Amino acid sequence: MIFSLLVYAAPHSHQAAESAYRFAVATLAQGHSIHRVFFYGDGVHSASALAAPPQDELDLPARWQALAQAHELDLVVCIAAAVRRGVLDANEARRYEKPGHNLREGFELSGLGQLAEAAIQSDRLITFGA
Amino acid sequence: MSHQKRFLVISRHPPYGSCHARDALDTALTSAVFEQPVTMLFMGDGVLQLIQAQQPAGIQQKNLAATLSALPLYDIEQLYVCASAMQQRGLKAEDCVLPVQLLDSNAIAELIRQHDVVLSF
Numbered sequence: 494m495i496f497s498l499l500v501y502a503a504p505h506s507h508q509a510a511e512s513a514y515r516f517a518v519a520t521l522a523q524g525h526s527i528h529r530v531f532f533y534g535d536g537v538h539s540a541s542a543l544a545a546p547p548q549d550e551l552d553l554p555a556r557w558q559a560l561a562q563a564h565e566l567d568l569v570v571c572i573a574a575a576v577r578r579g580v581l582d583a584n585e586a587r588r589y590e591k592p593g594h595n596l597r598e599g600f601e602l603s604g605l606g607q608l609a610e611a612a613i614q615s616d617r618l619i620t621f622g623a
Numbered sequence: 624m625s626h627q628k629r630f631l632v633i634s635r636h637p638p639y640g641s642c643h644a645r646d647a648l649d650t651a652l653t654s655a656v657f658e659q660p661v662t663m664l665f666m667g668d669g670v671l672q673l674i675q676a677q678q679p680a681g682i683q684q685k686n687l688a689a690t691l692s693a694l695p696l697y698d699i700e701q702l703y704v705c706a707s708a709m710q711q712r713g714l715k716a717e718d719c720v721l722p723v724q725l726l727d728s729n730a731i732a733e734l735i736r737q738h739d740v741v742l743s744f
Contacts, residue, residue, distance in 0.1 A: 499742070573649075609654045
């Protein structure tokens with residue numbers, strides 16, 4: 494089965510952000526495929542390269558990045574939600590004349606259309622934390 | 624994208640306390656742009672989004688009604704509200720900025736069953 498995930502919850506604030514990651518791992522382990530993981534709302538903070546959680550806590554951005562590398566996952570971050578919250582790639586940092594950028598490698602900023610496309614292409618779209 | 628899916632966007636949060644209401648509307652409008660048939664259902668405090676003559680400028684917020692009134696322009700005309708949520712808050716269909724249909728819980732279950740994609744905010 495083809496899954497897509499919508500991650501709406503912020504990491505470290507809501508368990509749902511971690512549940513999404515664990516669901517992705519379980520989905521792939523069961524032999525299903527993941528068309529896209531879409532980060533929206535406060536979920537965009539899972540794409541930050543600057544998060545520095547204590548060593549005995551789950552580093553979600555790093556885990557997503559590693560999972561994406563291992564399984565060629567499409568990790569898409571809603572660009573409107575991200576730039577509002579200060580999650581920028583180099584292009585957006587230039588566009589808004591900001592002093593730095595922090596979108597983690599393995600993630601990509603794009604429009605909300607990528608969520609609609611994921612819902613159309615997938616057998617199941619599962620929401621976490623809305 | 625060859626095939627169409629029936630989208631149901633459920634909006635459960637009040638208009639200005641969080642970003643949920645705005646994000647639900649943006650998701651509905653974007654899905655409609657992708658030429659998918661979109662239905663919206665307002666439940667719980669989400670029905671408060673529909674009240675006429677809101678004045679959110681006092682808290683430096685944009686009026687959600689402007690976005691709501693765009694729904695018909697995007698062919699999103701199937702708008703439903705949870706009847707008991709309306710009743711609990713003393714609201715009637717005439718209080719709403721757009722024409723809505725009231726549904727009881729059985730009809731809501733049937734509505735959800737009729738859709739391929741359910742996005743709940």
